[in-house]
Amino acid sequence: MGIPAHKFQRVERKAEQYEAIRRPSVSYWQDVWRRLRSNWLGMTGLIIISLLVLMAVIGPWISDYTYYEQNLLEEKNLEPSSEHWFGTDDLGRDVFTRTWYGARISLIIGIAAAMIDLFIGVLYGGIAGYKGGRTDEVMMRIVDVLWGLPYLLVVILLLVVLEPGITTIIIALTVTGWLNMARLVRGQVLQLKNQEYVLAARTLGANTKWIMFKHLIPNTMGPILVLLTFSIPQAIFAEAFLSFLGLGVQAPIASWGTMVDDALVVILSDEWWRLFFPSFFLGLTLLGFNALGDGLRDVLDPKMRK
Amino acid sequence: MAVLEVHGLHVSFDTYNGEVKAVRGVNFSLDKGETLAIVGESGSGKSVTAQSIVRLIPSPPGRIKAGEILFDGKDLTQVDKKEMYHIRGSEIGMIFQDPMTSLNPTMTVGKQIMEGLIWHQSYGKVQALQRAVEMLRIVGIPNPEKRVYQYPHQYSGGMRQRAMIAIALACNPRILIADEPTTALDVTIQAQILDLMKDLQEKTETSIILITHDLGVVAEMAQRVAVMYGGTIVETGGVEDIFHRSRHPYTWGLMKSLPRMDQKQEDELESIPGSPPDLLSPPQGCPFADRCPYAMQICHEEMPEQTKVSDSHQVFCWLEHPAAPKVNDLKVNILSK
Amino acid sequence: MLRYVGGRLLLLLITLWLISTMTFVLMHSIPGDPFTSEKKLPEQTLKALKAKYNLDKPLPQQYLLYIKNLATGDLGISIKTPNRTVNEMLEDGFPVSARLGLQAIVIASLAGIVMGMIAAVRQNRPADMILMFIAVLGISIPSFVLGPLLQKYFGLKWELFPLAQWGDGFWGEFKFTVLPSIALAFTPLALVTRLMRSSMLDVLGNDYIRTAQAKGLPPLRVLTRHTLRNAIIPVVTIMGPLVVGILTGSFVIEKIFSIPGIGKYFVESISTRDFSVIMGVTIFYSGLLILMNFFVDLVYGLIDPRIKLGEKEAG
Numbered sequence: 001m002g003i004p005a006h007k008f009q010r011v012e013r014k015a016e017q018y019e020a021i022r023r024p025s026v027s028y029w030q031d032v033w034r035r036l037r038s039n040w041l042g043m044t045g046l047i048i049i050s051l052l053v054l055m056a057v058i059g060p061w062i063s064d065y066t067y068y069e070q071n072l073l074e075e076k077n078l079e080p081s082s083e084h085w086f087g088t089d090d091l092g093r094d095v096f097t098r099t100w101y102g103a104r105i106s107l108i109i110g111i112a113a114a115m116i117d118l119f120i121g122v123l124y125g126g127i128a129g130y131k132g133g134r135t136d137e138v139m140m141r142i143v144d145v146l147w148g149l150p151y152l153l154v155v156i157l158l159l160v161v162l163e164p165g166i167t168t169i170i171i172a173l174t175v176t177g178w179l180n181m182a183r184l185v186r187g188q189v190l191q192l193k194n195q196e197y198v199l200a201a202r203t204l205g206a207n208t209k210w211i212m213f214k215h216l217i218p219n220t221m222g223p224i225l226v227l228l229t230f231s232i233p234q235a236i237f238a239e240a241f242l243s244f245l246g247l248g249v250q251a252p253i254a255s256w257g258t259m260v261d262d263a264l265v266v267i268l269s270d271e272w273w274r275l276f277f278p279s280f281f282l283g284l285t286l287l288g289f290n291a292l293g294d295g296l297r298d299v300l301d302p303k304m305r306k
Numbered sequence: 307m308a309v310l311e312v313h314g315l316h317v318s319f320d321t322y323n324g325e326v327k328a329v330r331g332v333n334f335s336l337d338k339g340e341t342l343a344i345v346g347e348s349g350s351g352k353s354v355t356a357q358s359i360v361r362l363i364p365s366p367p368g369r370i371k372a373g374e375i376l377f378d379g380k381d382l383t384q385v386d387k388k389e390m391y392h393i394r395g396s397e398i399g400m401i402f403q404d405p406m407t408s409l410n411p412t413m414t415v416g417k418q419i420m421e422g423l424i425w426h427q428s429y430g431k432v433q434a435l436q437r438a439v440e441m442l443r444i445v446g447i448p449n450p451e452k453r454v455y456q457y458p459h460q461y462s463g464g465m466r467q468r469a470m471i472a473i474a475l476a477c478n479p480r481i482l483i484a485d486e487p488t489t490a491l492d493v494t495i496q497a498q499i500l501d502l503m504k505d506l507q508e509k510t511e512t513s514i515i516l517i518t519h520d521l522g523v524v525a526e527m528a529q530r531v532a533v534m535y536g537g538t539i540v541e542t543g544g545v546e547d548i549f550h551r552s553r554h555p556y557t558w559g560l561m562k563s564l565p566r567m568d569q570k571q572e573d574e575l576e577s578i579p580g581s582p583p584d585l586l587s588p589p590q591g592c593p594f595a596d597r598c599p600y601a602m603q604i605c606h607e608e609m610p611e612q613t614k615v616s617d618s619h620q621v622f623c624w625l626e627h628p629a630a631p632k633v634n635d636l637k638v639n640i641l642s643k
Numbered sequence: 644m645l646r647y648v649g650g651r652l653l654l655l656l657i658t659l660w661l662i663s664t665m666t667f668v669l670m671h672s673i674p675g676d677p678f679t680s681e682k683k684l685p686e687q688t689l690k691a692l693k694a695k696y697n698l699d700k701p702l703p704q705q706y707l708l709y710i711k712n713l714a715t716g717d718l719g720i721s722i723k724t725p726n727r728t729v730n731e732m733l734e735d736g737f738p739v740s741a742r743l744g745l746q747a748i749v750i751a752s753l754a755g756i757v758m759g760m761i762a763a764v765r766q767n768r769p770a771d772m773i774l775m776f777i778a779v780l781g782i783s784i785p786s787f788v789l790g791p792l793l794q795k796y797f798g799l800k801w802e803l804f805p806l807a808q809w810g811d812g813f814w815g816e817f818k819f820t821v822l823p824s825i826a827l828a829f830t831p832l833a834l835v836t837r838l839m840r841s842s843m844l845d846v847l848g849n850d851y852i853r854t855a856q857a858k859g860l861p862p863l864r865v866l867t868r869h870t871l872r873n874a875i876i877p878v879v880t881i882m883g884p885l886v887v888g889i890l891t892g893s894f895v896i897e898k899i900f901s902i903p904g905i906g907k908y909f910v911e912s913i914s915t916r917d918f919s920v921i922m923g924v925t926i927f928y929s930g931l932l933i934l935m936n937f938f939v940d941l942v943y944g945l946i947d948p949r950i951k952l953g954e955k956e957a958g
Contacts, residue, residue: 003604003627003629005629006603007602007603007604007607008602008603008604008624008627008629008630008631009602009603010600010601010602010631011601011602011603011605011606144654145654145657145658145661146661148654148655148658148929148932148933148936149658149661149662149929150887150890150891150928150929150932151887152887152891153891153925153928153929154662154665156913156925157665157666157669157921157925158669160669160913160916160918160921161669161670161672161673237785240785240787241785241787241891241895244787244895245894245895245898245910245913246913246914247913257787260787260788260791261787263791264791264899266791266795267791267794267795267799268799275788275791275792279784279788282785282788283783283784283785283788284783286782286783286785287779287782287783290779290782290783291779360857362853362856362857388861390859391859391860391861392859393859394856394857394858394859395857395858395859395860396859399857400854400857402850402853402854402857404850407849407850407851408850408851408853408854409851409854410851410854410855410869410873411851411873411947411948411949412872412873412876412946412947412948412949413868413869413872418854421855421858421860421868422858422859422860425858425859425860425864426859457948457949459948459949470854473854473858474857
């Protein structure tokens, strides 16, 4: 037939060829970052948060006014203008300055509360999960009991009693806030500690601390990071909610919650800017963190990995 | 007489990375009461072929690109959805690999058997329940009157696979497609399930398409074998042909990688070096060429044509070409240690 | 099963006791007594008042009395309006709050399940995108922002729903409850929608769905008989937190819409520091929520045959 004979020469195969690793090796976090970058939801969240943080830092600073400066005579309820970008409120205070000052408060409270939750939760859940047995039993029973307490009600109760202020809010939010994290970490540790590589480390003579920090914690980072991202907006929402009820930060400090509360009168009048700006940026913050959380979950969920 | 004929089947999946050509021109036929085994490693396209027959590949991203699947003279790639619903389950039954996840955990086993009967054969509830009990008895589940009301988690692994068989056979289908039916089971249970399938096949004259990578199961069950590699069938023949007179280097590799009783324990198990081709960009020549110790230049360039070894035995390999060197002259070991 | 229910009931009682004790300790840790902030009261009156609230007794005895009263369901007397008991306030406010809450729960769970289902079935298509956009809004807009907006536009500008006062009779009240119910339900609705969607997608990827398809069942039948029931199970687990969210949300909604429910009393008692009302409402709501969670767990055990109540959860 029409096929030339040389085509039937045997071709030598080379062993290296077919076992070669084609992809470059990347570290876990490099890989996470790479995948997060291609996740539009997560990136949108990250960009929104970055912009909000930036404005929270420079916003009050670039404005010519302070959050507490009142001008009852000439500048009450002014519409947004080149003078007052977001208008002024019924005490003649600059809404732009107050909005970004409120952003500072919200972000500080949200991040601080989440960090404390993380710290307590990882410590508590880590110990319970790692020790196991009786210790775990007792520690988780305590969590079960506390779990039954309604979060916001406990926070309200604490705030009624304690001196109002930012620190108080953070403390109140973390009193029951760490439970979620503790449960998650404990579950993760329980699941991981019996896996082969931990057993291997143990047979090689690694001590508890080493195993905790080198093996268990890095491997639980994914879900923890996701929960952390979701607990920030939860704390921000709680702060706004409490400030709205008059239990949060006290006047004249600006918080999105108090600003919305003060602006309730606009239902009857037309000073829409007083309600709009704090509400909008509060919503945007919640949106940003939730989007980032969703994105991270997609990225860190091993089931989705390809 | 052939119950099912598949001609030139092409199936592709559209993924983010491009078109994955999972099945690339598969032909086979299935006779009444016959068991055809489709053998191959994971990713060879055997499961996709099976699922395409009943149009169960998830679509999108999957689609049947070309070819025909003749069942009863009807082309299953062309019949409308409604008709397909009536063929699935009632004419062609299916069982899957993992009995642990293939049963609905929140529905009693009885209801899961009854469903098909009520839908396809318009059974009443009482009638369907009787038939479900009967089916459970047939597949060897003790105490079926009680078991019919239980949930899957109350069954053991082997019993769940029996229940799956009961579901698949409840409507007396003419073809049973068994996709790795014993892979997830213990060895002793495997034998029981295979015996059960054989036994039922003799009674009902059902044709079986058995998808597996386990040659032991093939030897036990099948009359005919199709060996798949890289989305194509590379060799097809009777069990004897494949086990004793195989002509394709890939089939030799498969046979040799089976552990044998007469092997010395110190000997390592043998394997075929390398991995199956990337079906995103399948090789233009023989898919096995990259791993084939006999590969010639032509193998990398052109797809081999069919060579008829006997009426029942066909192979796709350039070594069959008259111009090719004789295998015995090529002193190479197909397997690495 | 019985042992499990018994164990859960015990846990429930411990939690209740904990919250009662906590409120007691907190309320009594404030320096002075509830009357110190008031105008100087005559010695005689003050004494009488203290006697009325048992404040003249030593603390341990106060505590025992308090727990004893709680056990009999007596939540005490309001400090600021001394002729009203907390029980009376709850009796007045609860039907209103309960109605609002129930409506919101029904909206959130039913609409959420349907929306999540549609989104999952139409994954990545326009319907899914629109529904997910609504869900994102729901999560980003707090009820105390949505409430005023609904009030302003649907109530005042377009006059679709009345605002001013609370009507009479079931239907008379209904039109007043529409806006607050929606405001209250919006965030929970978004949560249910998202959860239902991801749970549906999860279930749709299961092998048993393929089995059902291989049986030849048409898509609608596969959906109703095999997908829905299994997809709803995870949604049931968030009913507890959902109710909590709606209850606490009702505090602000009742404030915004001036609805005479428990939430309004509670918010008022917070601003006037009416401690006995704060304590009473906290304990009442805590008890209610703890019971709700208990029932949710029971229901969960009933609809998922795999869960044998009393077996330890894994993880």
